[in-house]
Amino acid sequence: MRIVVDEKLCELHGQCVFLAADLFEIIDDELVYKETLEPEQLERAQKAVKHCPQLAIRIVD
Amino acid sequence: MSIEADHPVSDGPGCPFGHGADTQTLLTEDALKNPFPIYQALREERPVAYMEDQGFWLITRYDDCDFVLSHPELFSSREAVSSTNAYRNSPEAMAILKRSKAQPRARTLIMADPPEHGRYRTVLQRALSPARTIRELTPRMVAIIDELIDGFCERGACEFVREFAYPLPMRVVAAILDVPDGEIDTLKTWSDDFISVQAGNIPPDRAVSSARHTLEFEEFVLAKLQDRRDHPKPDFMGCLVEEIPGEAPLTAPELVNICLQVLVGGNETTTNFLGSALYRLLTTPGLIDGLCQDPSRIPDLVEEILRADSPLQGLFRIAVEDHDFNGTIVPKGAKLMMCFGSANRDEKYYGDGEFDPVRDNRETMHLAFGQGIHACAGQGFARREAVLALTRLLERLPDISLDETQPAARQNLFGIRGMKELHIRFAPSPVQSGLPAAPAQSTAPGVRGA
Numbered sequence: 001m002r003i004v005v006d007e008k009l010c011e012l013h014g015q016c017v018f019l020a021a022d023l024f025e026i027i028d029d030e031l032v033y034k035e036t037l038e039p040e041q042l043e044r045a046q047k048a049v050k051h052c053p054q055l056a057i058r059i060v061d
Numbered sequence: 062m063s064i065e066a067d068h069p070v071s072d073g074p075g076c077p078f079g080h081g082a083d084t085q086t087l088l089t090e091d092a093l094k095n096p097f098p099i100y101q102a103l104r105e106e107r108p109v110a111y112m113e114d115q116g117f118w119l120i121t122r123y124d125d126c127d128f129v130l131s132h133p134e135l136f137s138s139r140e141a142v143s144s145t146n147a148y149r150n151s152p153e154a155m156a157i158l159k160r161s162k163a164q165p166r167a168r169t170l171i172m173a174d175p176p177e178h179g180r181y182r183t184v185l186q187r188a189l190s191p192a193r194t195i196r197e198l199t200p201r202m203v204a205i206i207d208e209l210i211d212g213f214c215e216r217g218a219c220e221f222v223r224e225f226a227y228p229l230p231m232r233v234v235a236a237i238l239d240v241p242d243g244e245i246d247t248l249k250t251w252s253d254d255f256i257s258v259q260a261g262n263i264p265p266d267r268a269v270s271s272a273r274h275t276l277e278f279e280e281f282v283l284a285k286l287q288d289r290r291d292h293p294k295p296d297f298m299g300c301l302v303e304e305i306p307g308e309a310p311l312t313a314p315e316l317v318n319i320c321l322q323v324l325v326g327g328n329e330t331t332t333n334f335l336g337s338a339l340y341r342l343l344t345t346p347g348l349i350d351g352l353c354q355d356p357s358r359i360p361d362l363v364e365e366i367l368r369a370d371s372p373l374q375g376l377f378r379i380a381v382e383d384h385d386f387n388g389t390i391v392p393k394g395a396k397l398m399m400c401f402g403s404a405n406r407d408e409k410y411y412g413d414g415e416f417d418p419v420r421d422n423r424e425t426m427h428l429a430f431g432q433g434i435h436a437c438a439g440q441g442f443a444r445r446e447a448v449l450a451l452t453r454l455l456e457r458l459p460d461i462s463l464d465e466t467q468p469a470a471r472q473n474l475f476g477i478r479g480m481k482e483l484h485i486r487f488a489p490s491p492v493q494s495g496l497p498a499a500p501a502q503s504t505a506p507g508v509r510g511a
Contacts, residue, residue: 011190013441018364019423029196044423050131051426053436054186 001037002060003045009056016048016057024048083114084475093473096374097414100403109389117377117396123407123428125386126399129378130432133175136378138435140396141171147258151268158272163279167314170322171376171435178434184311185319185438188300189237195445197296198236202446205232206453207493214457217489218464222336222480225450230331233446234324237297239285248324251278255325282320283313297323327439330372331446333472333479337370338363338451340480341416343463348418353459356452362418363447368427369416374402374476376431401428402478458487 003023010031016024023045024033037045037059049057086092092099100121103110108122120126129136148154158164169181209228213219231249232242240248254271255278257263263271289299301316311319342349352358375398382393391397406414410425430437437443454461463469464484472479 009186011186011441014444015426018360019426047423047426051432051436053430053438053440055434 001039001042002035003033003037004035004058004060005031005033006056006058007031009054011054011056013053015051015053019047019051020044084112085114088475090473093475094471096402097406100400100406101408101414104403104407109386109391117398118391119375119398119400120386121400121403123404123410123425126401126404126428127432129397129399130428130435133178133434135381135384136397137174137381138178138378139168139172139174140379141377141435147263148268148272150265151272154268154272157269157276161276161279162283163314163317165314167312167318169315169318170438171326172318175434180308181311181315181319182434182438184301184305185323187303188297189323189438189442190300195442198233198442199445199449201236202233202449203453205229205236206450207457210453210457211492211494214487214490214492218484218486221339221483221485222332223482225454226332226335226339226480226483229335229450230328230446233331233442234327237323237327238282238320239296239298240281247277250274252324252328255321256329278321278324279313279317282317286316323439326437327442329477331443333372333477334367334370334443334447335450336472336480336483337372337478338366338447339454339461339485340469340483341366341370341418342451342455343461343483343485345416345418349455349459349461351418352451353455356455359448359451360444361422363444363451364422364427365416365418365420367429368405368411368420368422369414370478371401371405371427371429372477372479373429374478375400398476399428401431404428457490457493461485461487 012026012029012031014026016031016033017026020041022034023037023041024031026032034041042059045057045059049059087096087099103119103121108120108125110119110121111117112119120129148158170178170185173181206229209225213224219225228245231252232245234240234252235242235245235248238248251274254263254267254274257267258271258275285298286302289296289302293299293303301319302310304310342352348362352362378397378399380391380393380395380397384391405411405427408414411420426432430440430443462485464486467482467484469480469484470482472481
């Protein structure tokens, strides 16, 4: 499973960083994230997907 | 326990609502100040309760609120705020509004459904982009915060709501809408009127002046936008009129309505949040000392205050079709209020639901900003504003305390949580204006006495 972020939509609200700090990070006003998802990270990633105010995050197989 | 819609339950001992549930129970002075015991009883006994007097369904469980927010195709936002025409009883006010270039009012954003909603949201998100606007406005926010503290720091005491919680968001919104400093009082008048109009309860004697203010606001917004068309500038107002290839430009009523929602949405909610936040700080033993030692805890604490004291306790939707909530049928066309204030204290996710300064809100994200396509577009802004304000207050007034001689007063409006009056004391300290702006987010340990 992979995380996909639509960078055109992302506005750095930072909710994903709050909810899943092991997957997302904001460095110098840019969102950096782990693309490959370990099974134990899935739940946190799903929270980030759900609570992204821009609906910019997806999880794909 | 689930409740059948056509089999009203007998009055449980803990349930404040009998067969004829109505909002009166929620409107007593006690309930307005502390609605949480009633929410709790509703979650247990009647999680989807019909309020007969007001004709809407009150949704109190987290999962149900979450479901409604996540399904805009089943629950329309067309009447998310009041749908009543607040001017219906004043022909004179109606006549004034006829001269408007931006009436009839457009239903954008919070009042719009897909696909139209997406168009407004895209424009707003570009214009209110945290990535750009927040970054650019952060130094301005810090300067405003310091100026406000300068207004009372030498006195050793102040009324926090009037002198800080109210003017801060007003001035930040003024900066967003590019309202000059000298016009802040005008903006305040406009904002107060719009809140009354949205609530549908403008007093008759204020209807005419309020209609005039509506026109003034429209003229201000349209002139400002025309200026940006003539002299493009990459600020909020400039972004609203920037041409997007392949998209029709927004109309005057749409643009005015978007600006109005920014004005109303960014203002009172933040005022109420700041009042609740400071009250929590002042009434939780050891909390201020802890935050002064470690200001990096402030962002997490902001989330907990948003959860426990959600400034906006609920919003409305209209059921697009019959919907079955665990046996309770909410019929097509019915109005529902998602009670965020209750959802955010649901025992399924939050234990006893009480304020807990070290609670980790990553487990279940609160719904204070809503969720899904209508999630608050200004939430990045609001968080930044809250963290900056609390950080700076504690840096400059680390010995802040409640003024016990003047009792604090809660807001007593349904659907709103905040403070009406909050008197504080602290050791007098010198003004700081003219000094270089403080760093945006101090992470220096031991800010006490800084």
